[in-house]
Amino acid sequence: MKVENKITPSEEQINGFLEDPNVGPISMVNLLKYKDKADYTDGRDVNLSGKEAYMLYATEVINLITKYGGEFIFAGKVNRLMLGEVDEMWDEIAIAKYPSRKAMFEMTMDPEYQKIHIHRDAGLKGQLNIETI
Secondary structure, three states, X not given: OOOOOEOOOOHHHHXXXXXXXXXXXXXXXXXXXXXXXXXXXXXXXXXXXXXXXXXXXXXXXXXXXXXXXXXXXXXXXXXXXXOOOOOOOOOEEEEXXXXXXXXXXXXXXXXXXXXXXXXXXXXXXXEEEEEEO
16 A cells, blocks of 8 residues: 655545535545644744644634634644554644535635735644545
8 A cells, every 4th residue: 555645635636526516524534744843835934833833824724724614623632552553654633524525625726814824834744634424
């Protein structure tokens, strides 16, 4: 099994997500891997860890999840692997529930989301985002 953390979905993944926008409710399981130091594409010089930058995003995205009818379910630090093997562990796990794929997609198009997304990109080394129904 190949495991590869990414920051953005592939075109195939986006098309699959948009294929049936009314599927739902869905829960998104986010396996998060942080950069050691935040790296902003706009060149801003900050003294933040990747986790600190991501937390700037996370505290705001919770409000947007609620705005689009969803709920933040859980977040926690990965402590250890109980079963299986991976080359590198994720740092944290977060789970959010949305009423539908459409609601989640609309949230990501919201100007408020676009504004905070820079912190997500600055902080994440990569992630797996797993849709469950």
